Structure formats: structure tokens, C-alpha cells
Amino acid sequence: MTRIGKQRLAWALLLSLGWATLLAGTAGAAPADLGLKARLIWGTDEPKPEGKNLQDLEPALREKLRKVFKWKNYFKVSEHPITLARHQPTHVRLSHKCEIEVSYADDATIEVKLFGEGKHTGTVHKSAEALRKGQLAIIAGDDKEKYGDAWFVVISANTP
Amino acid sequence: MTRLNIDSRGRVQTMSKRIDYPSASDETLVRGAQKGDMLAFEELVARHRDRLYARAFSMMRNEDEAIDLSQEAWVKGWQRLKQFQGEASFLTWMTRIVINLCLDQLRRQKRLRTDSIEQLDEESGGVERQMPTVTVNPTAGLERAELRARIDKALQQLSYAHRTVLILHEFEGLEYKEVAKRMGCSIGTVMSRLFYARRRMAGLLAGLKEERES
Amino acid sequence: MNPETELKLQAWVDGELPAAEAARLAAQAANDPALQALARQLRAVKAALPGNELARSVPETREFYWGTIQRALERAEVTDTVRPVWRWRAWLGAYGWRTALGAALLLVLAAPVLRPRHPAALAPQVQVDSPLENVNSYTFRSEADGMTVMWVSSQ
Numbered sequence: 001m002t003r004i005g006k007q008r009l010a011w012a013l014l015l016s017l018g019w020a021t022l023l024a025g026t027a028g029a030a031p032a033d034l035g036l037k038a039r040l041i042w043g044t045d046e047p048k049p050e051g052k053n054l055q056d057l058e059p060a061l062r063e064k065l066r067k068v069f070k071w072k073n074y075f076k077v078s079e080h081p082i083t084l085a086r087h088q089p090t091h092v093r094l095s096h097k098c099e100i101e102v103s104y105a106d107d108a109t110i111e112v113k114l115f116g117e118g119k120h121t122g123t124v125h126k127s128a129e130a131l132r133k134g135q136l137a138i139i140a141g142d143d144k145e146k147y148g149d150a151w152f153v154v155i156s157a158n159t160p
Numbered sequence: 161m162t163r164l165n166i167d168s169r170g171r172v173q174t175m176s177k178r179i180d181y182p183s184a185s186d187e188t189l190v191r192g193a194q195k196g197d198m199l200a201f202e203e204l205v206a207r208h209r210d211r212l213y214a215r216a217f218s219m220m221r222n223e224d225e226a227i228d229l230s231q232e233a234w235v236k237g238w239q240r241l242k243q244f245q246g247e248a249s250f251l252t253w254m255t256r257i258v259i260n261l262c263l264d265q266l267r268r269q270k271r272l273r274t275d276s277i278e279q280l281d282e283e284s285g286g287v288e289r290q291m292p293t294v295t296v297n298p299t300a301g302l303e304r305a306e307l308r309a310r311i312d313k314a315l316q317q318l319s320y321a322h323r324t325v326l327i328l329h330e331f332e333g334l335e336y337k338e339v340a341k342r343m344g345c346s347i348g349t350v351m352s353r354l355f356y357a358r359r360r361m362a363g364l365l366a367g368l369k370e371e372r373e374s
Numbered sequence: 375m376n377p378e379t380e381l382k383l384q385a386w387v388d389g390e391l392p393a394a395e396a397a398r399l400a401a402q403a404a405n406d407p408a409l410q411a412l413a414r415q416l417r418a419v420k421a422a423l424p425g426n427e428l429a430r431s432v433p434e435t436r437e438f439y440w441g442t443i444q445r446a447l448e449r450a451e452v453t454d455t456v457r458p459v460w461r462w463r464a465w466l467g468a469y470g471w472r473t474a475l476g477a478a479l480l481l482v483l484a485a486p487v488l489r490p491r492h493p494a495a496l497a498p499q500v501q502v503d504s505p506l507e508n509v510n511s512y513t514f515r516s517e518a519d520g521m522t523v524m525w526v527s528s529q
Contacts, residue, residue: 045270068519070270114526124524136521142267150268198444205443206436214430223433230432231439235446268525304426312428329388330423336390351381358384358419365422 034110034128035158036082036102040094042143043071043150061154064136071150081158084110100139100153104128112155114139131157186250194241201241205234208251212258218327219262221316229265233258259332263342266320314364322357329354375408383409387416 041057043065048054054075057065062074080092082102089103097117105111110128114121126137136156143149179192181203192200212233217226237254244253315323321343328339329350336354340347385391386399403409432439 064519064521068521068523070268122524122526124522126522130520134520138521138523139526140523141526148270198447202440202444205440209436209439210429210431213432214427217430218427227432227434227439231443231446234443235450238443238447239450264525307422308426308428311423311426326423330420331427333424336385336388348381351384352377355381355384355416358416361419361423362415365419 033086034084034131036084036110036131036155037079037158038082038092038094038100038102039079039152039154039156040077040098041065041152041154042075042077043069043073043140043152044075045072045148047073048075061156065152069140069150074152077151094153098151098153100155102155110137110155112137112139112153114153126155131155134159187246190241190244190246190250193238194244201238204250208254209234211251212254215255215327215331216258216262218315218331219259219320219324220265221323225265229261230258233261236261255332259328259342263324266324267344310365311361314361317364318357318360322353322360325350325353326357326361375412379409380412383413384416387413387420 039061042054048056054077056062057074057076065074066072078094080094082090082092084090084102084104086104089101091099091101093099099115099118101113101115103111103113105125108128110126110131111123112126113123122139124137124139126135131137134157136154138152138154140150140152143151179188179197179200181189181199184192184200184203186204186207189200189204193204209230212230213226216229216233217223220226220229233254236257240257244250248256315326318326324343325339328334328342329336334342336347336350339354340350343350382391382395382399383403386396386403391399403413
């Protein structure tokens with residue numbers, strides 16, 4: 001083998017070693033599948049309307065929202081379980097106008113993208129660890145159809 | 161989204177050292193900031209921060225909220241700087257941003273809604289409508305500093321909804337339809353809120369004048 | 375005087391009444407002392423306010439106030455910025471494949487240090503704004519309440 005050939009072989013070995021180390025490193029940090037749930041919630045000061053398919057929110061979450069936001073009542077419009085796998089964004093349709101895409105932004109961060117009427121409206125990031133510990137990621141806004149009311153998309157970890 | 165120059169350690173770098181920031185015009189500083197010059201933007205913030213804070217304070221009537229919202233407006237301003245074409249002054253453009261943020265905050269906290277008694281007052285004309293129209297100019301003969309203090313005191317006594325209409329129309333010079341668009345209500349609502357707010361201001365200013373004179 | 379006339383009078387004072395209607399109202403006001411008095415009062419308030427707002431100063435030092443803005447800007451922008459793919463290409467073009475191998479060696483040596491000890495420690499606190507121009511959004515995070523909230527509203 002010539003001197004140049006030996007040099008190339010040495011570089012190739014070094015490069016392979018580098019890749020192997022990196023792959024081992026990232027494999028070690030790969031996140032496990034994460035169980036989440038997405039809830040579409042309606043916030044209002046008015047009582048629950050008759051004839052609408054709304055459910056009462058669990059008291060703990062209702063109180064949490066009441067503590068931060070002004071509205072007196074919060075009703076659940078829909079709830080969707082999500083099993084989040086790495087490299088695989090999950091799409092969830094929460095209503096006929098509203099859809100979210102949930103994915104891992106990196107090993108430790110969950111990214112939630114909101115699409116309103118097909119348009120990307122906003123993105124929020126939240127540490128996966130914080131979600132596991134019971135924190136919430138929320139995208140919310142004023143209700144366009146009813147002045148004074150609001151909607152909330154609440155992402156939380158599935159509690160066992 | 162505006163991009164910054166970031167060095168290898170993730171720190172923000174400035175682009176130009178040649179601008180004499182304190183004596184540069186707003187236009188020069190804006191052009192520099194649009195190219196990513198953070199020092200130029202800092203100078204703009206230093207120059208106009210009081211005005212923006214004052215506008216946020218006038219709407220929120222709370223020091224902490226005014227600081228937070230005015231700072232948030234500066235962040236938004238930087239992020240949207242490319243969209244600023246100079247059709248209005250930089251301060252006007254920034255003021256619009258802080259107003260929108262304040263309106264969002266007020267809406268979110270439902271402070272823009274008039275209370276039911278106020279609503280009735282507004283619709284019926286309330287006490288102000290029953291009272292004879294004050295014929296003497298309630299602000300005549302006042303020193304400017306005193307007039308300002310008195311106006312501020314009177315504004316403090318209005319509801320958020322009425323104060324906001326007055327601020328947008330009288331201080332920001334927006335037309336009825338612009339006020340309606342920003343506040344998310346009809347032109348009719350703007351007109352009746354403005355009428356009620358003005359008459360209440362006249363009453364309050366006259367009352368304050370009487371207090372002073374007695 | 376009915377409420378409709380009052381609001382019309384105000385619109386007249388504000389210059390928001392169409393010309394024909396303004397002329398009619400001016401003629402009506404000329405013969406009505408009550409209308410004249412109300413117009414005077416509305417004009418007095420209208421004239422008193424502009425330019426007479428109480429001046430206020432930020433109750434924080436320049437450095438402290440700017441520091442908060444700067445930190446927010448850095449948080450919001452850094453992730454969007456540190457993706458200079460073209461720079462790597464230019465760099466590779468200039469220095470060739472040996473540079474890449476050198477970098478690989480560097481990565482091998484640095485890998486144990488670069489690997490996060492605790493993934494959550496590196497979790498970004500960044501918030502991404504709405505990409506739509508007519509949508510205003512802001513994000514706040516409360517450790518005490520255990521939530522990150524992005525509020526979106528159409529302008």
C-alpha cells in the first residue's frame with residue numbers, strides 16, 4: 001500500500017469511529033414513546049348551553065385554567081389521545097376548523113403546531129420532561145364567532 | 161422572521177460600528193436595525209421607550225403590565241422590522257404595536273367589556289345626559305402641567321372601554337372605523353362610547369375644577 | 375334632544391359626517407341653543423386632550439429595561455438563526471475533505487462532553503411566533519401554574 005493509500009485508510013477508520021460514537025450517543029438519548037392527550041376547550045362566562053355536545057372539565061384542570069384566565073366556565077369540546085413516536089409527527093383534528101401537529105422538536109422538546117382553517121397559526125414548544133411532570137402546553141385565542149369567549153388547545157401527558 | 165448575526169457561541173453581534181448612534185436620525189437607526197444592527201435598535205429603544213411605556217400605561221393603568229407590554233412590543237418590533245416601510249414614523253409604527261398588544265391583553269382579561277350598569281348608562285346617556293351641558297370650558301385658565309395631571313386623573317376614573325376609545329380617537333387620532341376595527345366592535349358602539357366618555361370627562365374635569373376652587 | 379341627534383352632532387364635531395348631513399345639522403344647530411352648548415362642550419374636551427397626556431418615564435434603568443428585551447430577542451431568535459448550512463458548504467469548498475475528517479476527529483473526542491447529561495436541561499424555552507402576518511401572538515410561561523401558553527389573536 002502506498003503512503004497516500006495508508007493515509008486515506010487511516011482517515012476512513014477515524015471517520016467510521018466518529019460516526020459510531022455519535023450514533024451510540026444519540027441512540028442513548030432517544031426519547032421513549034410519549035403518551036399525550038389534546039383537549040379542545042371552550043372558555044366562557046356563560047352557563048353550559050343546552051343542546052350542545054359539551055362535557056364538564058375535570059375540576060383540577062378547570063381550577064388551573066381559572067387561576068390563570070378570566071373565564072368562569074370551561075367546557076371540553078373534544079379530547080384525543082396521542083402516542084408520540086420519534087421522527088413521526090402526529091396530526092390530530094380537534095374540530096372541523098382546528099388541527100394540530102405534535103412532534104418531537106428534539107430529544108427533549110415537544111413541538112405543537114396549530115392549524116386554523118388549514119393555515120399554520122402558531123407553534124409552541126414544551127419540554128417533554130415538564131409535560132411528564134404534569135405541566136401543560138396551551139395554545140389559545142379569542143373566539144371569533146362569539147365575542148368575549150375563548151378557545152384553548154391543552155396538551156398534557158397521559159396520567160396512568 | 162428577522163435574522164440576527166450570531167457568533168459561534170450563540171451571542172448576538174452588531175453589524176456596524178460606524179454609526180454615531182446618539183446623533184443618528186431614527187431613519188438611519190431603523191435602516192441599521194433592519195440589517196441586523198442591534199446597537200441601532202438599542203438606541204431606538206432608549207429614545208422612544210418612555211413614549212411607548214406611557215401609552216401602555218395609559219391603557220392598562222398598571223406599571224408592571226405597562227413595562228411588560230412595552231418590552232414585548234419592542235421584541236415584536238424587532239421581529240417585524242423588515243415590514244416597516246417608513247409610511248409612518250417609526251414611533252407611530254411602534255405605538256400601533258404596543259396598542260395592539262394592550263388591546264389583546266384587555267380583551268383576554270375581558271376588561272374591554274363595559275359593566276352592565278355602565279352599558280345602561282351609555283345607552284340611556286346616564287347621569288351625564290340628565291345633567292345640563294357644562295357651558296364653561298372646564299379646562300380654561302389652567303397651567304399645562306395642571307391640565308395634564310387633571311386629564312390623567314379624569315382618565316383614571318373611566319372604564320377601560322371608555323378610556324380606550326378616547327385614547328385611540330383623541331390621542332392617536334384614529335377615525336371611528338379604525339377604532340372600531342381595532343377594538344373589534346361596531347362604529348355605532350364606538351360613537352356611543354366616545355360620546356359617553358367625553359361627557360363624563362367634561363363632568364369629571366368640571367368637578368375637579370370646582371374641587372380646586374372651593 | 376334624542377340620542378341619535380347627539381351622536382350625529384358628535385360626528386359633525388369630529389368631521390365624520392357626510393357633507394350634506396353636516397350642512398343640515400349646522401343649520402339645525404344655528405337655531406338650537408342646546409345643540410350649540412353640547413357642541414361647545416364636545417369641542418372643549420376634544421381640544422383639551424391631544425398633546426396633554428401626562429408624560430411618564432419607564433421606572434427602570436436603560437440597561438435593565440433593554441436587558442430584558444435583549445434576552446427575549448435572543449431566546450426567540452437563536453434557534454431560527456443557527457442553521458447556516460451555506461456557511462458549512464463554503465467552508466468545505468475552501469478547505470476540502472481533510473477539514474471534514476478533522477472535524478470528525480474533533481467530534482469523536484468531544485462526543486462525551488457534547489452528550490446532554492440531562493435532556494431536560496437543554497430543553498429550549500423558546501416560543502415561535504405565528505407565521506401569519508395578520509395574527510398577533512404572544513407566549514408566556516408560568517412555572518408556578520405549570521403551563522406554557524401561546525395566545526393568538528387576529529389583528
